[in-house]
Amino acid sequence: MEDTSTLILDIDKIRKDFPVLHQQVNGKPLIYFDNAASTQKPSSVISVIKSYYENDNANIHRGIHTLAERATEAFEASRKTVRDFLGAAYEEEIIFTKGTTESINLVASSYGRNFLDPGDEIMISAMEHHANIVPWQMLCEEKGLKLRVINVTEEGEIDLADFEQQLNPRTKIVSLVHVSNTLGTINPIKHIIDASKKQGAVTLIDGAQAVSHLEIDVQELGCDFYVFSAHKIYGPTGAGVLYGRKELLEKMPPYQGGGEMIDEVSFEKTTYNELPYKFEAGTPNIADVIAMKTAIDYINKLGKKNIAAYEDELLKYATEKVSKLDKVTIIGKAKNKVSVLSFVVAGMHHFDIGLMMDARGLAVRTGHHCTQPLMKHFGLEGTARASFAFYNTKEEIDVFVDSLTKITQLAK
Amino acid sequence: MSTINQIQDEIIEEFEILGGDMESTIFYIMELGNKLPDMNDADKIEDNIIKGCQSKVWLTTNLDNEHLKFNADSNTEITKGLISLLIRVLNGQKLDDIINADLYFIDKIGMKRVIGSQRSNGFSAMIKQMKMYALAYKGQKELRENS
Numbered sequence: 300m301e302d303t304s305t306l307i308l309d310i311d312k313i314r315k316d317f318p319v320l321h322q323q324v325n326g327k328p329l330i331y332f333d334n335a336a337s338t339q340k341p342s343s344v345i346s347v348i349k350s351y352y353e354n355d356n357a358n359i360h361r362g363i364h365t366l367a368e369r370a371t372e373a374f375e376a377s378r379k380t381v382r383d384f385l386g387a388a389y390e391e392e393i394i395f396t397k398g399t400t401e402s403i404n405l406v407a408s409s410y411g412r413n414f415l416d417p418g419d420e421i422m423i424s425a426m427e428h429h430a431n432i433v434p435w436q437m438l439c440e441e442k443g444l445k446l447r448v449i450n451v452t453e454e455g456e457i458d459l460a461d462f463e464q465q466l467n468p469r470t471k472i473v474s475l476v477h478v479s480n481t482l483g484t485i486n487p488i489k490h491i492i493d494a495s496k497k498q499g500a501v502t503l504i505d506g507a508q509a510v511s512h513l514e515i516d517v518q519e520l521g522c523d524f525y526v527f528s529a530h531k532i533y534g535p536t537g538a539g540v541l542y543g544r545k546e547l548l549e550k551m552p553p554y555q556g557g558g559e560m561i562d563e564v565s566f567e568k569t570t571y572n573e574l575p576y577k578f579e580a581g582t583p584n585i586a587d588v589i590a591m592k593t594a595i596d597y598i599n600k601l602g603k604k605n606i607a608a609y610e611d612e613l614l615k616y617a618t619e620k621v622s623k624l625d626k627v628t629i630i631g632k633a634k635n636k637v638s639v640l641s642f643v644v645a646g647m648h649h650f651d652i653g654l655m656m657d658a659r660g661l662a663v664r665t666g667h668h669c670t671q672p673l674m675k676h677f678g679l680e681g682t683a684r685a686s687f688a689f690y691n692t693k694e695e696i697d698v699f700v701d702s703l704t705k706i707t708q709l710a711k
Numbered sequence: 712m713s714t715i716n717q718i719q720d721e722i723i724e725e726f727e728i729l730g731g732d733m734e735s736t737i738f739y740i741m742e743l744g745n746k747l748p749d750m751n752d753a754d755k756i757e758d759n760i761i762k763g764c765q766s767k768v769w770l771t772t773n774l775d776n777e778h779l780k781f782n783a784d785s786n787t788e789i790t791k792g793l794i795s796l797l798i799r800v801l802n803g804q805k806l807d808d809i810i811n812a813d814l815y816f817i818d819k820i821g822m823k824r825v826i827g828s829q830r831s832n833g834f835s836a837m838i839k840q841m842k843m844y845a846l847a848y849k850g851q852k853e854l855r856e857n858s
Contacts, residue, residue: 325733648787
């Protein structure tokens with residue numbers, strides 16, 4: 300079959316955009332397969348950060364001078380780009396945060412504390428990242444709520460029958476991962492959002508792993524909240540997004556108090572600023588929010604469809620090769636997956652796999668991937684995980700498979 | 712019996728042959744781990760686990776006259792290899808020599824790179840635990856002699 304996607308994406312040219320890829324690690328060319336943990340940054344993103352500090356650095360929103368104006372304009376341009384990226388209706392529905400974790404905590408704290416009553420229920424799944432478990436657990440403890448957990452099947456898919464069985468009129472929040480960071484599973488979130496809405500539950504989708512692979516349209520999905528981090532879409536660390544439906548955000552109280560989020564302050568009473576500033580207390584991470592736009596522009600230029608097609612091809616290629624290896628079991632065999640390949644090797648601890656691969660210049664992640672309950676579900680302490688991005692190649696996968704073959708030969 | 716420093720120098724010489732190649736170094740460390748006798752399952756209990764290691768490491772000791780003997784195991788091959796090196800250097804040595812040992816071989820054989828910053832706390836914990844045992848036995852001995 301003709302290889303069409305590689306014709307569309309010029310991988311050699313793309314690789315030149317990522318300076319970090321061109322280095323030796325332990326005497327071998329770096330092969331970066333830890334993209335689910337954090338993606339690398341193109342030169343355009345790096346130079347925007349540098350240029351901001353060299354030319355435009357000023358605090359945003361309340362300055363009258365030219366630099367403040369320039370910084371504010373760039374910051375707000377980023378909000379517009381994110382709105383388009385997610386298909387949101389209004390710019391004020393985009394709240395900038397530190398990242399996915401803070402976005403979830405903001406909703407748990409501001410919405411959860413104020414609109415849920417003792418006995419109400421929150422539903423998550425067994426494949427959630429700790430960031431989408433712990434904030435809800437804390438809220439449940441504080442408010443006397445019940446946390447329900449949707450089962451995951453052996454293949455690593457959401458057990459929809461279990462979801463439908465557990466969903467009930469007391470379910471007030473359904474918070475679910477769009478794509479599992481450990482398994483790569485793409486969850487049927489549209490179906491879950493629709494069913495949850497019918498029960499009157501508010502929905503939050505953790506899109507940290509989804510945004511770099513899938514096209515997102517929050518209006519079409521119909522979710523109430525959608526969250527992600529910039530560093531997983533080729534942008535900087537320490538910047539992220541909370542999308543929230545305007546109607547909900549408007550009735551939610553501020554999350555943190557401080558500068559920026561106020562309208563008028565007096566010792567008797569303070570009134571709050573309008574959306575989105577109500578939720579952006581203090582000086583934000585200006586440079587990194589601005590650079591988030593550059594990262595999104597870069598992705599848009601390549602085209603998500605092209606990215607997804609190429610990454611699927613890499614996943615298929617790797618899965619076929621790894622499946623043939625003795626002693627290796629792939630964890631997560633969902634029908635719909637992004638380019639994440641989690642595996643265990645019988646008789647070899649994942650730490651050893653990680654170190655042996657590092658010796659070959661291969662960066663893979665090992666451990667529980669911040670999903671300890673999921674590991675427990677599969678009866679595992681951890682896995683090794685290779686996750687591919689559009690700058691990876693089949694030749695790199697060949698080196699990975701070769702290293703893995705050697706590791707299986709050493710396994711007891 | 713060779714002194715602690717003689718054994719350290721032997722190890723440094725062995726690792727020099729590998730020429731600093733990370734992959735060969737790791738495979739060699741794993742091979743050394745394989746040679747370390749497995750510990751009885753009965754000894755693999757919570758009390759014998761060294762706290763602070765990412766992977767599980769069990770350590771037991773027994774005192775033979777003035778000489779301290781170590782037994783250790785780990786659930787990961789590379790860690791087992793690393794601890795086998797520590798055992799090779801310190802096993803059967805006198806309490807005072809263990810307490811005062813300067814383990815310079817770790818730096819010299821490039822083990823710091825194998826261990827990395829995330830595992831170095833665990834590795835320090837292993838060394839500390841081995842020295843603590845020596846110190847505890849010495850304290851016991853002095854208590855007996857003074858009473």
